[in-house]
Amino acid sequence: MPGTKKLVIVESPAKAKTIAQYLGDGYEVLASVGHIRDLIEPKNLPAELKRGSLGKFSIDVENGFAPYYVVSDQKKKTVAELKRALKGADELYLATDEDREGEAIAWHLLDELKPKVPVKRMVFHEITKEAIQRAQENTRDIDTALVDAQETRRILDRLYGYEVSPVLWRKIGPGLSAGRVQSAATRLVVDRERERLAFVPAGYWDLSTQLTTSADSTQFEARLAKLGGSRVATGRDFDDKGQLKVQTSGRADAVALDEKAATALADALRDASVSVVVTSVDSKPYTRRPAAPFSTSTLQQEAARKLRFSARQTMSVAQGLYENGYITYMRTDSLNLSQQAIAAARAQASSLYGAESVSDKPRVYASKSKNAQEAHEAIRPAGDTFRTPGQLEGVLRGNDWKLYDLIWKRTIASQMADAKGSTASVVITAGPVLGDSVAEFAASGTVITFRGFLQAYEESRDEDRNDVAEPKEAKLPPLTAGQKLEIVDVEAKGHETSAPPRYTEASLVKTLEELGIGRPSTYASIISTIIDRGYVTPRGTALVPNWIAFSVVRLLEDYFTDLVQYDFTAG
DNA sequence: CAGTGAGCGAGCTTCCGCTTGACTT
DSSP, rough: OOSSSSEEESSSSHHHHHHHHHHOEEEEEOOSSEEEEEEEEGSOOHHHHHHHHTTTTEEETTTTTTOOOEOOOHHHHHHHHHHHHHHEEEEEEOOSSSSHHHHHHHHHHHHHHHHHEEEEEEOOOOOHHHHHHHHHHHOOOHHHHHHHHHHHHHHHHHHHHHHHHHHHHHOOOOTTOOOHHHHHHHHHHHHHHHHHOOOOOOOEEEEEEEESSSSSSOOEEEEEEEEEEEEEEOOBBOTTTTSSSOOSSSSOOOOOOOOOHHHHHHHHHHHSSSEEEEEEEEEEEEEOOOOOBOOOHHHHHHHHHHHHOHHHHHHHHHHHHHHHHHHHOOOOEEEEEEHHHHHHHHHHHHHHHHHHGGSOOOOOOOOOOOOOOOOOOOOOOOOOSSOOOTTTBBOHHHHHHHHHHHHHHHHHHTOOOEEEEEEEEEEEEEEEEETTTTEEEEEEEEEEEGGGGGOOOOOOOOOOOTTOOOSSSSOOOOOOOTBBBEEEEEEEEEOOOOOOOOOBBHHHHHHHHHOOOOOTTHHHHHHHHHTTTSSEEEEEEEEEEOHHHHHHHHHHHHGGGGGGOHHHHHO
């Protein structure tokens, strides 16, 4: 006898709980808890199949690469519960995520549960009452092309991993592994180390001066930009071989200053009779836009920079916040916010920082990630009105509170107005000195007149290599062209260019995402894998490759060239 | 006859991506 309930299956138990509230009576919502079946480990195949064409991969390599799936022991209980619930249902809704894996889970459910009642595929990208209702009214069939894509991905990964890893056992050492994703990650780290080993530092000198106007006693700093009409080289003018970069004209367009020249010039400029004059003052408007709301990778990056969390730690704290209803789903590549979330962020920003601090129109962010599947929302505070970090003090503790605070600030800021101000660039001429050459100094200062989103949140950045450290907000006194200045102090400083930095967990995750390698659910475990295999060792925040990583990458490059191309390894 | 050692064969390691909780340290 068919039941009178409708069974809805989603992937996550926490999601099931929320959705059950929205759907109310007449629906039972259960979770598959991820995949329910997978390729069996070849060693666990029935003895008679181990010797056949399935034996090596659990994929029948002689019969159209047919996969051999099993429900694992851990999943038997879940599947039994789903079967039991299905008996009391008159309709089945497969509401797994709308991405490649989710579509495959839906198909596996269908294949395993063998329902005799009508089945509908239902998808939603945000967990709000409206979205769920809309999804219910717009069901579709399973997308078999997407299911096939997932199966192909799965088969290819097994073939790559289980074919190549044994080569490493024989040639390099036991227990090693290779795979589409981990080998690309290892190669990135090794390639960077090769660049570091090949790097030749370049030494160069520059000059900075403290200046003052006669009217005003405020001092400001200016850097030597040109000498005798030629641009003075800074760190970014050098290549990784320690040579000045050559332009298309075949010549370097900057000259490097050595210690002798720099100190001689500094000494000459200390002479009070040298004339120092403002030659031009240029003012340009400055605007800065807020960063998009968090996806998994940007959350991991920012939590590493601001909170010093490891990728794994970030995910574990976020999981806790998600399960207890404080944030939305934490494994996502989407930058979208639901309409309700946008409204909530704007209302909260408006009441906290004033209506003028909110952007004119709702901001929409597009994912730059190569193979984003956007099955969820961006990571944001849960609910139609956000709880402020202040309201949660004493409720959330320690790292939980810190991560919530970060997510809340980023979400609010993403709907706020641009920061505005102006950047003044001043050119100052000193000289003639040392014969008849003229030294040209440059100074710039940014004044922010409207803070906008900066009131809530500012994204931190990794320092760019060989960049001149620009002060974020530096005030210049009012200056006009032709104005005379006085030199308070001149300093010649020696510098050396630095090698490209090693990857950190954060920068590796960023690069993997940009290359389309790995998924939000796997970034943290990719790092664990390459550490566990002994390919890299964390030293501080840096990931340092070991000799074994060099051996493995070298072998893969020499004998499996196609497999380690970064574009092949993209998901 | 007891003890040693060479030689052989069998069994183990491994992939990626989706979810938690059950483990150990």
